[in-house]
Amino acid sequence: MIEIDDLLAPLVDFRRDIHAHPELGFAEHRTASRIAQSLRELGLEVHEGVGKTGVVGVLRNGDSGRAIGLRADMDALSIQEGTALPYASQTDGVFHGCGHDGHVAMLLGAAQHLARSRRFDGTVNFFFQPAEEGLGGARAMVREGLFERFPCDRVFALHNWPDLPAGTVATRSGPIMGAADKFEIIVTGKGGHAAIPHNTPDALLAASALVGQLNTIIARDIPAMASAVLSVTQIHGGHAHNVMPDRASIVGTVRTFDADVQDRIEARINEIADGVARSFSVSCRVGYDRYYPATINDPEAAAEALEVAATVATAVEAPEPAFTSEDFAFMLQACKGAYLWLGQGCADRSTPLHSPLYDFNDDVIGTGIRLHVALAETLLART
Numbered sequence: 001m002i003e004i005d006d007l008l009a010p011l012v013d014f015r016r017d018i019h020a021h022p023e024l025g026f027a028e029h030r031t032a033s034r035i036a037q038s039l040r041e042l043g044l045e046v047h048e049g050v051g052k053t054g055v056v057g058v059l060r061n062g063d064s065g066r067a068i069g070l071r072a073d074m075d076a077l078s079i080q081e082g083t084a085l086p087y088a089s090q091t092d093g094v095f096h097g098c099g100h101d102g103h104v105a106m107l108l109g110a111a112q113h114l115a116r117s118r119r120f121d122g123t124v125n126f127f128f129q130p131a132e133e134g135l136g137g138a139r140a141m142v143r144e145g146l147f148e149r150f151p152c153d154r155v156f157a158l159h160n161w162p163d164l165p166a167g168t169v170a171t172r173s174g175p176i177m178g179a180a181d182k183f184e185i186i187v188t189g190k191g192g193h194a195a196i197p198h199n200t201p202d203a204l205l206a207a208s209a210l211v212g213q214l215n216t217i218i219a220r221d222i223p224a225m226a227s228a229v230l231s232v233t234q235i236h237g238g239h240a241h242n243v244m245p246d247r248a249s250i251v252g253t254v255r256t257f258d259a260d261v262q263d264r265i266e267a268r269i270n271e272i273a274d275g276v277a278r279s280f281s282v283s284c285r286v287g288y289d290r291y292y293p294a295t296i297n298d299p300e301a302a303a304e305a306l307e308v309a310a311t312v313a314t315a316v317e318a319p320e321p322a323f324t325s326e327d328f329a330f331m332l333q334a335c336k337g338a339y340l341w342l343g344q345g346c347a348d349r350s351t352p353l354h355s356p357l358y359d360f361n362d363d364v365i366g367t368g369i370r371l372h373v374a375l376a377e378t379l380l381a382r383t
Contacts, residue, residue, distance in 0.1 A: 004369050007109050011369075012362045014038075015105035016087035019360070022076030022094045022101075025131030026140075028053045031074050031104070035128050038108055042115040044126070047149075051141030055128040056150055057111055062121030068379050069125040069147075069155035069335065070372050071328060072107035073100045073132035082356035098353050099160040099344070102360035104128065106158065106368030113373050122380035125150040127331075136291065138327040142334050154301050155337035156375055157328040158368055160360060162352055164343025167367045169309035171340040172318040173302045177295035178229075178255035179262055180325030184287045185210060185273055187237075189280075191246025200244045204237050206280035207248040211235065213272045214252070221268050222261055229255040229323050230265060255323040257294045295321075295329040298336040305338045308378045312370040324353075342368055 014034075023031055032048065032055050039046045039057035047056040053074075081088050081095040089095045111126050127146070131137030147155075164170055187207045192200035211232050222228050230252065237248030256262045266288050273284035309315035318341065328339050344361035351358045 011105045018101040025075040025135040053130040057126040061118045064122040066122035069152035071127040071157040072103035099360040109369035110372030120380035121382040138330040155335045160344045161341035162345045168314045168343035170318040173299040175257040175321040177326040178323040179294040180292040181254040182289045185250045186285045187248045189282045194242045201281040203248040206282045292325040293329045297338040301338040
């Protein structure tokens with residue numbers, strides 16, 4: 001067992017300090033500064049401003065040319081915290097509701113332990129990534145040459161998972177998180193008096209028809225054995241009871257694991273919008289943004305991760321991927337690796353991610369550190 005107990009109390013304090021001072025994507029200046037300072041105190045080579053506010057710590061030992069990357073995300077969410085904890089967010093409307101504060105603490109703990117023990121031969125790159133929550137911080141780091149500047153044979157990321165028992169580690173070969181797309185359809189009619197609808201192409205009626213037809217795509221246009229979700233999440237239009245608006249908008253999301261299925265859904269959204277436009281004498285403009293690709297684990301890296309995880313925790317193969325998305329997908333497109341889930345659920349702490357009542361379970365920090373360390377020491381073992 002890796003000796004990390006003496007690290008835990010200071011890391012819990014560090015995590016709770018970050019929790020009390022959350023920062024949104026690409027604005028994690030205080031968080032990044034604290035991380036960089038801590039890494040320098042350990043003697044690591046530190047690079048700041050990677051992907052705008054990202055931090056990379058480099059720890060070398062021995063003479064091997066092998067290297068791995070370990071990634072933690074740093075950003076918070078635009079949510080008002082509702083926990084009333086002593087260390088609750090001090091920033092109105094900003095909150096660590098996804099546990100990234102815990103991810104930072106675990107990776108920093110791994111850096112502390114590896115810098116002290118040095119039981120590996122090669123290079124460990126610690127990637128503290130900004131802006132995971134919808135802004136593509138991983139993409140920004142990759143585009144700025146992350147893996148050219150800090151080459152890795154493997155890259156791994158760990159995310160807390162309330163649906164798993166505390167301390168259990170899970171991953172799988174292939175897809176583990178879904179691609180995330182956003183669509184917005186602007187329906188434009190004419191606008192006019194509600195008492196004279198025959199003179200006014202009805203944008204709201206067209207939008208209502210669109211919502212109904214969009215919800216047939218998965219059931220009637222996608223093979224039954226494929227996995228996909230389409231959800232309409234916003235409808236906007238109108239401002240008065242006696243006025244037919246000239247404009248309405250529909251917003252939603254699509255989640256998939258297969259690019260062909262993704263292509264088919266986007267095409268059908270456009271075809272349906274065109275048909276509704278002709279039927280209701282309105283115009284429909286479709287915007288479709290594929291902002292995160294599916295997170296696809298390398299089969300060999302996933303198998304390695306499960307084997308290593310079994311040495312420090314209960315390790316299980318995830319039976320199916322999740323439809324939530326993760327911008328670590330961009331790193332996996334550039335470097336072989338795997339994304340892992342660390343269970344943090346227990347009888348009195350099962351609040352879901354992104355809930356205003358969520359809080360990271362500090363009891364699993366030790367497991368996360370052990371897993372990061374074991375990955376480094378196993379894959380960079382002295383020969």
